[in-house]
Amino acid sequence: MTTTPGQLVDLQGHPDFPHAAPTPDHFIPLLYLAGLAAASGEGTRVLVDGYAMGSLSVTSYTLGSNGITFGGSGGAPALPDVPAGETNL
Numbered sequence: 001m002t003t004t005p006g007q008l009v010d011l012q013g014h015p016d017f018p019h020a021a022p023t024p025d026h027f028i029p030l031l032y033l034a035g036l037a038a039a040s041g042e043g044t045r046v047l048v049d050g051y052a053m054g055s056l057s058v059t060s061y062t063l064g065s066n067g068i069t070f071g072g073s074g075g076a077p078a079l080p081d082v083p084a085g086e087t088n089l
Contacts, residue, residue: 001030001033001034001037001043001044001061002043002044002045002046002061003043004043005033005034005035005037005038005043005044006034006037006038008030008031008034009031009034011027030061033061033063036063037063040063040064042063042064044061044062044063045061045062045063045065046059046060046061046062047060047061047062047065048060
């Protein structure tokens with residue numbers, strides 16, 4: 001996605017694809033960004049990449065953000081120190 005966004009559709013042939021994108025709504029939005037990136041001749045950049053609570057993961061991409069400096073080492077931000085009974089997390 002970051003270097004050859006036009007080839008994103010080839011991921012459907014990967015054996016783990018059904019596990020990573022179990023329903024189309026998990027994958028189709030990424031196709032829009034891949035199409036825009038391929039048409040612009042630019043690659044994308046990772047905006048968010050991380051895990052939370054052991055099983056929730058997300059990777060978000062951005063296009064045309066070359067002037068933005070991303071801080072930190074990546075990954076999910078630290079969760080607030082809130083007792084489990086007082087949140088819907």
